[in-house]
Amino acid sequence: MVVAVGGQKDSPLLIITSMLATTIAVATPLTLGALSGIFCERAGVVNIGIEGMMLGAAFFGWLAAIYMNTIFDVAPLPSLLVGVLFAMLSGGLFALLHAVLSITYKVDQIIGGTVINILAVGITGFLNRQLFFEKGSIFGGQVPHAPGVLPRLQIPFLVDIPVLGRIFDQQPLTIAAILLVIISHYVIFYTPWGLRMRAVGEHPRAADTVGINVSFTRYANVIIGGMLAGLGGAYFTLESVPSFEPLMTNGRGFISLAAMIFGNWTPFGAWAASLVFGAAQALQINLQFYRELIPDQWAILQNSYVVGLAPYILTMLILTGIIGKTTPPAADGIPYEK
Amino acid sequence: MTETNIILQAKGITKRFPGVLANDKVDFSLKKGEIHGLLGENGAGKTTLMNILYGLYNQDEGEMLVNGKTVQIDNPKDSISLGIGMVHQHFMLIPVFTVAENIMLGYESTKHGILDRKGVSAKVKELSHQFGLDVDPEALVGQLSVGIQQRVEIVKTLYREAEILILDEPTAVLTPQEADELFAIMRGLTERGVSIIFITHKLKEVLGIAERITVMRSGRVVGTVIPAEVDEAKLASLMVGREVILKVKKGKAKAKGEVLKVENLHVLDDRGLETVHNVSFKVREGEILGIAGVQGNGQTQLAEALTGLRKTESGRVTLAGKDITGKSPRPIIETGLAHIPEDRHRHGLVLGYSVADNMVLCTYYLPPFAKHLVLNQDAVDANAQTLIEEYDVRTPSPFVPTAKLSGGNQQKVIVARELSRDVKLLIASQPTRGLDVGSIEYIHKEIVQMRDRGLGVLLISAELDEIMALSDRIAVMYSGKIVTTIDAKDATREQLGLWMAGSQSN
Ligand SMILES: Nc1ncnc2c1ncn2[C@@H]1O[C@H](COP(=O)(O)OP(=O)(O)OP(=O)(O)O)[C@@H](O)[C@H]1O
Numbered sequence: 001m002v003v004a005v006g007g008q009k010d011s012p013l014l015i016i017t018s019m020l021a022t023t024i025a026v027a028t029p030l031t032l033g034a035l036s037g038i039f040c041e042r043a044g045v046v047n048i049g050i051e052g053m054m055l056g057a058a059f060f061g062w063l064a065a066i067y068m069n070t071i072f073d074v075a076p077l078p079s080l081l082v083g084v085l086f087a088m089l090s091g092g093l094f095a096l097l098h099a100v101l102s103i104t105y106k107v108d109q110i111i112g113g114t115v116i117n118i119l120a121v122g123i124t125g126f127l128n129r130q131l132f133f134e135k136g137s138i139f140g141g142q143v144p145h146a147p148g149v150l151p152r153l154q155i156p157f158l159v160d161i162p163v164l165g166r167i168f169d170q171q172p173l174t175i176a177a178i179l180l181v182i183i184s185h186y187v188i189f190y191t192p193w194g195l196r197m198r199a200v201g202e203h204p205r206a207a208d209t210v211g212i213n214v215s216f217t218r219y220a221n222v223i224i225g226g227m228l229a230g231l232g233g234a235y236f237t238l239e240s241v242p243s244f245e246p247l248m249t250n251g252r253g254f255i256s257l258a259a260m261i262f263g264n265w266t267p268f269g270a271w272a273a274s275l276v277f278g279a280a281q282a283l284q285i286n287l288q289f290y291r292e293l294i295p296d297q298w299a300i301l302q303n304s305y306v307v308g309l310a311p312y313i314l315t316m317l318i319l320t321g322i323i324g325k326t327t328p329p330a331a332d333g334i335p336y337e338k
Numbered sequence: 339m340t341e342t343n344i345i346l347q348a349k350g351i352t353k354r355f356p357g358v359l360a361n362d363k364v365d366f367s368l369k370k371g372e373i374h375g376l377l378g379e380n381g382a383g384k385t386t387l388m389n390i391l392y393g394l395y396n397q398d399e400g401e402m403l404v405n406g407k408t409v410q411i412d413n414p415k416d417s418i419s420l421g422i423g424m425v426h427q428h429f430m431l432i433p434v435f436t437v438a439e440n441i442m443l444g445y446e447s448t449k450h451g452i453l454d455r456k457g458v459s460a461k462v463k464e465l466s467h468q469f470g471l472d473v474d475p476e477a478l479v480g481q482l483s484v485g486i487q488q489r490v491e492i493v494k495t496l497y498r499e500a501e502i503l504i505l506d507e508p509t510a511v512l513t514p515q516e517a518d519e520l521f522a523i524m525r526g527l528t529e530r531g532v533s534i535i536f537i538t539h540k541l542k543e544v545l546g547i548a549e550r551i552t553v554m555r556s557g558r559v560v561g562t563v564i565p566a567e568v569d570e571a572k573l574a575s576l577m578v579g580r581e582v583i584l585k586v587k588k589g590k591a592k593a594k595g596e597v598l599k600v601e602n603l604h605v606l607d608d609r610g611l612e613t614v615h616n617v618s619f620k621v622r623e624g625e626i627l628g629i630a631g632v633q634g635n636g637q638t639q640l641a642e643a644l645t646g647l648r649k650t651e652s653g654r655v656t657l658a659g660k661d662i663t664g665k666s667p668r669p670i671i672e673t674g675l676a677h678i679p680e681d682r683h684r685h686g687l688v689l690g691y692s693v694a695d696n697m698v699l700c701t702y703y704l705p706p707f708a709k710h711l712v713l714n715q716d717a718v719d720a721n722a723q724t725l726i727e728e729y730d731v732r733t734p735s736p737f738v739p740t741a742k743l744s745g746g747n748q749q750k751v752i753v754a755r756e757l758s759r760d761v762k763l764l765i766a767s768q769p770t771r772g773l774d775v776g777s778i779e780y781i782h783k784e785i786v787q788m789r790d791r792g793l794g795v796l797l798i799s800a801e802l803d804e805i806m807a808l809s810d811r812i813a814v815m816y817s818g819k820i821v822t823t824i825d826a827k828d829a830t831r832e833q834l835g836l837w838m839a840g841s842q843s844n
């Protein structure tokens with residue numbers, strides 16, 4: 001997706017680094033969503049409710065931050081951090097609901113996920129209206145001044161690299177997502193926790209016969225997954241923009257599922273896929289600045305909506321199995337009956 | 339023997355499933371260092387009893403003692419810590435894990451929180467050396483043969499320092515050679531003080547290796563005997579509750595025109611290796627052609643290719659005069675094929691479906707089972723009722739998921755479905771695997787009857803006894819080729835065994 005370059009004002013290297021930096025940043029919710037999916041599905045629970053978990057977390061995280069800031073007069077940064085915490089908590093709570101439905105009550109997991117998606121849209125839309133747009137509500141019928149977004153953390157030394165340094169000038173959740181990719185990889189493939197979680201997702205009965213508590217393992221990993229999705233949700237309202245809008249996750253939860261599949265249920269694979277999706281989005285964002293660089297025969301790409309479609313089209317192709325043949329965990333989506 | 343010699347004891351174990359009394363006040367005891375055979379019809383409750391001892395199920399009544407002390411076994415964790423290990427009838431291994439990962443699962447050792455794969459591999463190697471169970475700890479389990487997978491299961495229990503080993507039908511899936519190796523391993527284990535419960539349907543085996551034999555029937559223990567005091571016939575009648583004719587009665591075959599013709603067939607396996615190599619043979623109406631061979635010599639792929647489950651590379655297959663090469667299963671079935679597949683879980687049954695539904699899997703879209711676009715449930719149920727009675731399938735009702743049936747009864751569901759249809763050819767792969775003597779007698783009789791009605795039968799079996807008892811002609815398959823075809827009355831065990839082992843001498 002490299003833009004052809006004429007003799008323009010910015011150097012090609014600068015354009016590319018700036019695109020890379022944006023790519024890494026906008027891939028954050030996708031990466032976290034994909035990690036969320038990996039934890040759930042590696043343990044054998046399909047989670048299509050990631051979209052809803054993110055949306056809910058985006059709202060509740062934001063709400064918590066505003067409460068801290070305006071009602072309790074806490075400084076912006078601690079408010080935002082409390083917001084992140086609440087985002088993760090609400091993601092975890094949505095996941096708990098999904099776990100109860102799909103593990104304890106063995107409800108079809110697609111239905112459980114759909115319930116969460118619908119629930120999140122409903123709750124956030126309703127509360128958003130009630131709290132901010134109703135006269136006499138706690139915020140007096142208007143959206144209060146938000147405590148801003150999480151500050152950039154220039155990674156020492158790396159940011160000082162000429163030109164390329166720009167890539168290492170990122171916000172905390174973006175950095176956290178990358179660290180979590182590495183941590184998840186180790187947890188899933190190198191620890192007893194990961195071995196058990198994969199066992200439960202592949203052949204729960206076999207896990208049961210060696211004394212592993214299948215239900216507990218599934219619950220725990222689904223909740224971890226929910227918290228990761230929650231962190232991904234926090235990106236929208238606490239890191240990207242300082243506001244909430246209904247439906248603002250805009251299908252990112254589903255795209256992250258595609259990234260998870262494309263990455264063959266591995267953290268690094270999913271991250272790479274998220275970056276591909278992120279690149280398409282970054283291109284769309286940056287296109288307005290570089291439109292004139294696109295040669296005429298690619299004129300259609302000058303339309304940012306066309307470029308913006310790319311992730312969705314890619315998602316559909318992946319989900320329908322046209323691109324890439326991957327193998328999900330053998331017991332993915334199947335409730336365990338003794 | 340004094341009481342102190344008893345390492346494991348079950349007293350009055352009762353277990354009910356909806357509609358079934360699976361264990362009815364069962365008493366059972368295991369002496370230290372003995373091999374204790376457990377026999378019983380399909381559905382007699384053997385696996386259930388073992389699952390209770392292992393903590394997978396909890397008994398409704400009764401108590402268990404280990405080393406004379408009453409113990410509470412709620413889950414496998416409890417039983418593992420009491421030194422009980424179990425190798426299940428259907429293996430409990432994760433195909434995408436390595437041998438070492440499978441072995442350490444649930445009992446992991448770590449270094450700074452990270453799995454100690456090296457350490458475990460070393461321990462596995464040491465154990466396999468010590469007990470003569472050769473396994474490669476780094477191999478992926480999914481790529482191992484069943485015989486090796488079974489070793490992995492045994493090493494898994496030894497890794498957990500099991501002193502009581504439960505083997506649920508370990509020989510059902512083994513070649514005779516592998517079974518002999520297993521027996522050597524079992525004897526080695528008992529010498530080191532391990533006590534073994536050995537479940538099997540093969541009377542010869544249990545008479546050969548067990549110190550005592552307990553027989554179960556319909557959830558109850560009907561007796562415990564010593565091999566020296568009984569013979570096969572006595573055991574069989576004890577098991578089934580009536581005389582069993584262990585020898586198949588059959589007249590001379592009246593073979594007519596050919597029903598199946600296979601010409602120069604080449605088939606690849608999953609890895610793309612040619613496992614069926616230029617095979618040609620014919621099956622005539624009214625005869626049984628047995629294909630003998632040690633498992634893994636291409637029989638599986640041959641059967642899959644003939645039934646449309648696997649692509650053929652080249653060659654021609656003609657069924658009842660129609661070219662069926664490369665056709666999908668449905669047109670082949672409609673041409674007149676009945677198939678008892680080797681792997682009942684993968685190709686024979688939809689485990690989550692009811693018994694009744696499984697019994698119409700090949701015919702559900704035809705009348706009387708289909709009325710226009712909907713199923714005629716009454717016809718489906720009536721069909722199930724008839725077959726369940728006729729084939730003596732032990733199930734609480736036609737509507738339970740097939741997964742809930744005992745292994746042998748699952749097999750009977752397939753046999754009933756396939757033998758009850760109007761067909762021209764039967765391909766039976768290991769048709770009596772996991773079946774009790776009574777059922778084997780019944781199915782053998784049924785196969786002979788089909789032959790006498792003028793059907794062609796292709797019998798693929800690793801059981802030499804079965805091949806010799808049923809076949810009119812015997813083809814021996816070795817390394818993907820048919821090495822010889824002879825008349826059954828000229829066949830001797832020894833000669834067949836040599837051919838099966840790849841010996842060229844004639
Ligand atoms: N989970 C279950 N739910 C309901 N019924 C069951 C379940 N497991 C076993 N049964 C029933 O209990 C009875 C005993 O089954 P079990 O598996 O113990 O037989 P078995 O002696 O091992 O037979 P086989 O030789 O065929 O393996 C059968 O009638 C079976 O249908």
Ligand SMILES: [Mg+2]
Nearest residue numbers: 385427744745
């Ligand atoms: Mg059994």
